Amino acid sequence: MIHSWNNVIFHIDMDSFFASVESSKRPELKGLPLVIGSDPKSGSGRGVVSTCSYEARRFGIHSAMPISKAYRLCPDAVFLPVNSKLYKEVSDRIMRILRSYADRFEQVSIDEAYLDMSSKVCDHTTATKFATQIKNKVVETEGITCSVGVAPGKTVAKIASDHDKPNGLTIVQPTEVKQFLAPLPVAKIPGIGKKTEQILKQMQIKDIGELADADIQILMNKFGKHAISMKSIANGIDVRELKDKTEVKSISKEDTFDFDTNDVDKIDSVLMSLCEDVHRTMLRKQFLFRTVTIKVRFKDFTTYTRASTLPFTTNDLETIKKCSRDLMQEFIDKDEFRLIGVGITKLEKIDRKQTLITDFI
Structure with missing residues (x-):
């Protein structure tokens, strides 16, 4: 039950x-x-x-x-x-459907979301009923399928939704959580990437059950405080609440060159064009920003990001351009570029009474 x-x-x-x-x-x-x-x-x-x-x-x-x-x-x-544009329109319609079922709702990307169904679901039968209703509603409305994971916490629910794709439904009840997780590879835990997986393998920890039983002090010696959350998740412990993330946190644009290049003029031209694209989006959405970020990918696919945070918020295009150019100087002449990107973060909605600081840079 x-x-x-x-x-x-x-x-x-x-x-x-x-x-x-x-x-x-x-x-x-x-x-x-x-x-x-x-x-x-x-x-x-x-x-x-x-x-x-x-x-x-x-x-x-x-x-x-x-x-x-x-x-x-x-x-x-x-x-x-x-x-x-099309994908966002479809996503918006789907998210409205999902939100209508939930006590609380958290969209985490264009195509996935968490629903708190605590007040509606009381057993395996009602879990199946609501999950099936949701799946059928999405198919009827948009003609596409989704996979659903049901569990006592967010992480196990996410792992469960990936367990039987496509068009799957996996329900993990409280008494089954550790049994469900134990045989799965540690990489199934969100946040455990290839490097962490490799270190765990060197420690003779390959599946989640072995991670659940591992000595916490040994794990902390390798991973620091992150070890606590890793071991908790491996034991099925996840008490995080859902957060309705409706606010925009960043605006960014990137471009891949047709051919790898170290042409400074071409790089700068594309960089300035990206700044203008970001600025247009920012104005349309009525935001101010405080941090400018660039992304650089070289021909060997090594990727770097750099950021500059201002002491004030602004919506000034020239500020974005100057910060981007300044950040880019570190990478010029190092190697041929494959991709560059520009973004802004630490966004605030425009207060019409607010005086903008745009002349400090």
């Missing part, structure tokens, strides 16, 4: 969201290997895969893969550009 749960959390994750949206709008694409990303240019494209259909994944294609490699793996796949 789920009566003993302090929290009943649903994690809803759309299945291959961008590709699914495209297929729902163009039924002739259903069942085909579909890759969403930049133009592959017959194998010479410079961007990366944003997402792909499950049919494309059978060829070894996955998100963040260079688009040129995706083309080599499956040249007969259908390659489509990212249609951000």
Whole structure:
């Protein structure tokens, strides 16, 4: 029974969201290997895969893969550009559906969200009922499927939603949490990346059950305070509450060069164009900013970010440009650039009574 749960959390994750949206709008694409990303240019494209259909994944294609490699793996796949406007429109409609079911709601990306269902779910039957209702409503409204994980906490719910994709439903009751987690590889825990996984393997810790039983002092010697949360999650302990993240936290734009370049003028031209794009978006959304960030990726895919925080908030374009140029100086002449990006953070909504400081830089 789920009566003993302090929290009943649903994690809803759309299945291959961008590709699914495209297929729902163009039924002739259903069942085909579909890759969403930049133009592959017959194998010479410079961007990366944003997402792909499950049919494309059978060829070894996955998100963040260079688009040129995706083309080599499956040249007969259908390659489509990212249609951000369409995906956001569909996402907004889906999130309204999900929010209508929840006591509390937390959207974590364009295609996934947590729902606190504690007041509605009292056992396995009601968990199944509501999860099925949600899945059917999304299919009826948008023609795409989602996978649902149900558990007493956010992390286990997220792991559960990934357990039976696509179109899955996995319910983990309180008495089953440790049993469910124990055989899974440690990399299933969100936040444990390849480096942490490798260190754990060197410690003879490969699955979550072994992590749950590991000596906390030994873990802390390796991972510091992070070890406490790792071991807690491995034991199924997660008391974090949902937070309705409706505010915009950052605005950013990036561009991948057609060819790797160390042409200073070209780099600066693209940098300034990105600054202008970010500035237009900021004005449209009526924000001020205090931190400017740049992103640099070299031809070997090494990636760096740098940030500069101002002592004041502003919406001045020239401030964004100057900060970006200053931050970029560290990287000029080091190697050929593959990608650059510009972003702003520490955003505040414009107060019409506020006096802007724009002449200090």
